[in-house]
Amino acid sequence: MNSEPDTRPDLAMDVPPDLRYAAYARERLAAMSPPADAEAFALAYHLLQLAYLLVTDLETRIHRPRGLTLPGFRLMFKLWLLGPTQPVRLAEISAMSRSAVTNAVNTLERGGLVERRPVPEDGRAVVVALTTEGEAAVRDAFAEQTRREREWFTCLGPAEREQMTALLSRILRARPADL
Amino acid sequence: MNSEPDTRPDLAMDVPPDLRYAAYARERLAAMSPPADAEAFALAYHLLQLAYLLVTDLETRIHRPRGLTLPGFRLMFKLWLLGPTQPVRLAEISAMSRSAVTNAVNTLERGGLVERRPVPEDGRAVVVALTTEGEAAVRDAFAEQTRREREWFTCLGPAEREQMTALLSRILRARPADL
């Protein structure tokens, strides 16, 4: 494979392959007829790609080495803030299915990080609660995750970070009603 | 989604549970000592949450009803733009593992949407190519996905959409070197 002893205008110096593809796709779509929308593609693509890279990075760098997963950590983090909580409520605030919560709790319970407790007033219900080790694990992982998130976002200034959070919030609040 | 009779300072009107949780978590973190970072949390949370909702929505609304998946569609879309391509290159531009590509290609091949072709010059290699039905499927799904993406982003003006794409691009280009 030849690499790159070429005469490029030094724009694409160290542009990673996913961004090179995105730029190419955007050009192609811009030359297409109306159903295509190069701007919508670019926005959606960059959003999903960044989320994917961030998730993968946090998972492999922070959580897997500690025997956790990112979804498992996020669930524990919620329990840390909220205290013992029913699975149905965890599913609600995560916009996830109840079965996904069941699966995650099963994995965490196997690891001794979380436990299920019956609810006296309701024979169907259960609350999930952090164990002592679970709380220690979530504190530790939280510090590391925060450190890593800050690294990801250092390329933006404080105003830009706030701006981005605001834009994301706007879209989330205006989400299509028929989800 | 026209006029907004919702300019009241009233709290928690129709704020969905995930955003209510985010606001609560942000407050709690803002009151914690330094390792915690409410701003970093809010940015990362909103980013990941939006990506998750968008992925889920596109998957269940556009692709599953047509017998596709979002990852399957995204792979086919790349093949549509790039033509027959080796798995290793698809993995590269998707920042995915080779085995993930193998799995996706297996599923698509079972559905007759994609086919593998040997490469004469290299006995190890294979190229993946759209079949005729695959190309028809990707064209159709692409039009629908674009329509839906535009719906998601209509709450932003053109300048804001460009701004957001630019901010996402900045972070992606400046991604930590040690991924």
Place this chain on the structure above:
DNA sequence: GAGAAGTTGTTACGGCCGTAACAATACTCA
């Protein structure tokens, strides 16, 4: 040339997630 080293694609395994179906329990309202 021949052996070492690298590349490519695949498989096995485990975790995540959704849908659909189910049992157990709670609620509704004639």
Place this chain on the structure above:
DNA sequence: TGAGTATTGTTACGGCCGTAACAACTTCTC
């Protein structure tokens, strides 16, 4: 009260994804 309905949690199944191991093949190096 009691039948019908709704909610809660779980399981089964299939798709996605990563890591690790592997076979087949290519390329490098002597």
